[in-house]
Ligand code: SF4
């Protein structure tokens with residue numbers, strides 16, 4: 692009897708680097724892409740999407756662009772098309788939700804999901820909330836969050852009030868400054884987001900079992916696969932015929948892991964019990 696198809700989770704990050712916002716805490720270089728760079732990015736995305744649709748494995752795909760991708764028609768179309776592709780169980784993207792959302796009408800709400808970050812210095816709350824309500828109207832699942840710099844914390848409660856109770860609102864802990872939060876802030880943030888303490892530390896990970904490099908991997912625009920965004924070693928190229936043979940269980944080689952897109956796959960944290968099928972897009976399973 693043939694074994695059932697493997698389940699892979701893929702984090703795709705092509706060369707696109709431009710963004711319509713200019714957040715002060717942005718970890719990525721603020722760039723503008725030329726038309727030629729955008730054409731190149733679109734070609735690489737199309738190649739990746741064709742590869743994904745042709746695999747026998749069941750795929751979950753999270754797009755984690757350097758910049759903002761959903762202002763580009765070719766990303767909108769790729770997400771909508773992948774959401775209808777038979778072997779794709781989930782297609783999700785990190786976005787600032789600034790752009791038109793009419794394209795989601797063409798997507799499959801059972802598989803599309805959005806990881807939406809609210810940037811209060813770049814957009815007013817009501818405009819952001821209206822976009823969330825447009826997703827609600829289309830039945831598209833999403834999580835919402837903020838980068839937890841002090842100036843953003845006052846936005847949390849009013850943002851929460853304007854969203855459906857079922858929408859998870861996360862806070863990405865600001866870890867660049869050690870001991871950034873006061874005890875009072877820690878207590879308030881933990882009451883607001885029960886998973887904040889998990890995000891507010893770097894998890895000791897060296898030697899620990901992590902699903903990346905085996906059933907989870909990241910892919911760049913050339914098809915080069917790495918176990919995750921944080922370990923630079925290339926484990927293979929997805930367009931090579933022997934790629935699947937490159938995947939195997941392997942312990943984490945890094946000292947620590949501090950992002951949801953990484954530590955979500957550390958086996959001992961058992962976060963699949965919290966997030967279930969929403970692990971990639973950071974949507975907890977209903978209680
Ligand atoms: S929206 Fe994201 S990518 Fe764009 S500037 Fe802000 S943090 Fe950077």
Ligand code: SF4
Nearest residue numbers: 896901919943948953
């Ligand atoms: S624990 Fe984090 S850094 Fe280590 S391999 Fe997994 S995702 Fe990468």
